[in-house]
Amino acid sequence: MTTHPSPPTLPETLREDARAWVRKLHSGAATQWEAQAFRRWRDASPLHQAAFIEARQQWRVLQPALNRLVRTDAEAASLHRETLRKPATSRRAFLGVAGAAAAAGVAGVAVYSPLGLWPAANEWRADWRTAAGEQRAIAWSDQIDVTLNTRTSIRRVASDDQAEGLELLNGEAAIEMLPSARTFSVVAGAGRSIGESARFEISRLEGRVCVTCLAGRVRIEHPAGDRVLLARQQAVYRDHSISGIAAADPEVASAWRRGELVFKQAPLSVVLDEINRYRPGRVVLMVDALRGKTVTATFKLDRLDLALLQMQRSFGLNARSLPAGVLVLS
Template sequence: MPASGPPDEQLLKQALKWFFLLQSEHCTDKDRRKFNRWFCKNEAHQTAYAHAERLWSETDRLKETPDIPGLREARQRRPKHQPAGILGWALFFLISSALMSIGWLEYSAETVTYSTRLGEQRLISLADGSRINMNTATRLHVRISYLQRKITLDTGEAVFDVAHETWRPFVVHTDKLQIRDIGTRFNIHKQQDDISITVLEGAVEIDGVRLDEGYQQHYSSRSDHAILRPVDTEQIAAWQHGRLIFRQTPLAAVTAELERYHPVHFIFTDPAIAHETLSGTFGTRDLPLFLSSLEKALPVRVKKLPDGQTLLIDRINKKM
């Protein structure tokens, strides 16, 4: 069996050279015999060639893409006044060299991990001009290569402000979904198995299905079907400005949102309290002000238990 580890740079370049030669009409029986000797020499050569084949399958769209720098130049550098055989070899050499360089850049692209702590927010500026605004308790991975921009969101929430490029897609992956940019700004919130994708500007494709500005697609572990709904984009994106906007929101959802920003846990003494609704705009950082406002807006009292993190919400009868 071939070794499972990645090959070194020099060995991979040898494998790519062999791969392109074998695809060429100029490949001879002598070349194939030399390749077989090279391939069978050891497992490292076989592993390198397997990587070269995988790289080619990943970069297959190069054959239909006229706008990639390097490859386009190689196709245009046609030698003049040369016999057909020499001309063919020259074109093959130039194009395969460009593809080999692109293949190596694709293979060696680094994956960078970013994360935020509870209550922390962070703005990431990417090399392509895109920006990712990360909300509290978020972890994601970024891999920008020559041919693709791939983001993997493990958990949390982020707004993606994408610099659109025709030939290099921007794709966000979650456990189950693939969200592809169509020149846009969008918000993704992933908490356990629940995922919400909201388009703030432009549009995205979710597993090939278009989602337009002002709409949210929600996926829940409690349902087999996604829920499509119009939303208030200002409310969705308010966290970027340190605000939470609630509009007739059940108290259970309000407290769950506060738990994302603070090391606390809310308990209702009466389940009916959780169905009370609250409206207003609150700061994400000022928990005491929120609790004070809550006691003024609803007939409830908030008590902190001895552990310092559990907040008990009890109903009270307000005097007239």
């Protein structure tokens, strides 16, 4: 009787790095030096090689869903066109990177990955980063605490060697300031949020930034206009626009800090997008007619598989599990 060894258990941070390398090699922004760095990373251990093989397989499995999203989602299509318009590296550097990609067996995949499995290029500048399902508390100073949610990348913003705030590259963060704390700023995309003795949360996901003030005062500076938020208020902005001030529901906004996801009449597509942030792999909904169906529910972050099972039954969906944590609902 022939036995086969079990596949190695891969740390989620290693999986994230592997996905980042797959994206980097096909971004058009990689250099020959980065291609060499990739080879060194891949050859560092059998676990590194296994993580890369898994990421490569995951990318290939998701190609039909990626192509479908670009065809049917106007925002994804716009981001895809913008990516393609960006200047490429020199031909010599590109050939070096392409050679590394071909040697690794990942040639022929798309440049743009709108499903968010691979970190964006700017996330490589992060000083702190969390993996899928991970949350991390950072004692920024004696008077300021920062908590990172799942799949979040931030970097310290400093001036004259003195920390004055952070840049949110992707994901979601909560800021808690003591009443005696001086102002603390968070740069995210085109805007900057300045907390004044405040507790506030800020998310940056797929070009959309949402700022929620829970206590104190937060001033948003944006090219399209400034906003001042007080407790239980929020505003949303993108690169070229900013919303008005709206009422915020702290129960929903801060649920992740209690280990929950709370949805109140949220579209099914939004619910699945949120769940995808917390689990390795990807849940892909293939039934367009169900995307707008609403969901009101509270899910535990440590029991998301049960949440998915409940939605499968509620909407009569069939589930197909694919390698690398991909779940297709049809």
